[in-house]
Amino acid sequence: MKRRDFLQTATVTAPLFFMPQSPARAQLPGGVDELVRELGFALEIPLNKAIGGTGALLHIARERLSESEFAQISEFLSGVERLIQQFRNIVKTMMPKSMSDMASVMEKLGLPAESTNEFRDFMIEYVRGRGGRKIVGLLQKAWKS
Numbered sequence: 001m002k003r004r005d006f007l008q009t010a011t012v013t014a015p016l017f018f019m020p021q022s023p024a025r026a027q028l029p030g031g032v033d034e035l036v037r038e039l040g041f042a043l044e045i046p047l048n049k050a051i052g053g054t055g056a057l058l059h060i061a062r063e064r065l066s067e068s069e070f071a072q073i074s075e076f077l078s079g080v081e082r083l084i085q086q087f088r089n090i091v092k093t094m095m096p097k098s099m100s101d102m103a104s105v106m107e108k109l110g111l112p113a114e115s116t117n118e119f120r121d122f123m124i125e126y127v128r129g130r131g132g133r134k135i136v137g138l139l140q141k142a143w144k145s
Helices: 003-017 031-043 047-064 067-076 080-091 099-108 115-128 133-142
Strands: none
Touching: 031 047, 031 080, 031 115, 047 067, 047 080, 047 099, 047 115, 047 133, 067 080, 067 133, 099 115, 115 133
């Protein structure tokens, strides 16, 4: 390649390297699956119960937040919709619409009603610890009684 040809190619392609990139979006590596695994391990419960409780809480968030707010949660925790569907398949009852419905969900999962607080607190700390302060705020907004 002649020097002249190289310089022509370089001036055409160089601007592509220096174009501003879209802003970085935080996404939890491993998504919601990693959250569920760690929650199950931390609370010493089987995976299907961890899926059930987490899916129920995220379903409440989907019900109580605007579509754009829930989209932010889904973007940060990839796999949320799939997890909610897995929860639906496990519990096979009416989906919870608020935190007051969680006692019956936990009962259906064979867990004490107080475990809702353990699930909620673990999820909040987990997301906060991975740089999701805004997501924590959205979850807390959704889970207010």
